[in-house]
Amino acid sequence: MNHVLREPAHRVSPQAVPYWRLSAAVGDVVLVVAAVVAYAVIPDVPGWTLVLVLLVAAAAVAHVVLMPRIRFRVHRWEVTDTAVHTRSGWIGRETRIAPISRVQTVDSRQGALMRLFGLASITVTTASAAGPITVDCLDAETAREVVARLTAITAAAPEQDDAT
Known part of the structure; x- marks a missing residue:
């Protein structure tokens, strides 16, 4: 059987572009001035x-x-009843898929600059040596909905004995 992995369904917020631009400009101005x-x-x-x-x-x-x-153009994300799927990067690419059964915690973060652009990030901690999965620059309301959805999905999922 030949399976092809499709890309995650959702883009991050369009507000991510000016947020990333301002974040990069602040750091780069410091470097150039120095x-x-x-x-x-x-x-x-x-x-x-x-x-x-x-x-x-x-x-x-x-x-x-x-x-x-x-x-x-690269950053995408998707949450289904069975997995969390992300793709990120701009020079290199990283694709991460975490089964819902491996999700341990779901956190959201919204720094001052993110708040200015109406953005938030979520971090899904899993029982994985690769570390947590982060979805950066979601619309703040979408981030709240994703956190609530993941909380509901993981609460409804049967517990498995996976030595975590």
Whole structure:
């Protein structure tokens, strides 16, 4: 029998794009400012270091512009009565599937910047050495619904003796 794994059904919130863009810009501005300040205050730096500072600045701009759109196209999630399925990444890709029977806890998180964009993330802790599954940048209301749904599904699932 030949099985093909389909991609998870749902995208993250469109608000993830400006959230990721602002998050990246904040970090990248700190990096570029540090490079420029170092270049300006260190005496007798070789001329090629200016090229390095400009490359850092160009990479930061590319990161802020490209990464959010790529992540939005890649990040997907789905919760069914039998599993939690996610796909994430922007350079590399990670696909995770956790059977509902392995779910131990479901947590939600909403930092100040996420709240500004109306977003929240959920983390599903499982009995897996690979660690928890996180779904970043859901609409805050969708995140509350997913947490409630997972809680209901896991409460209704029969307990299994899986040595966890």
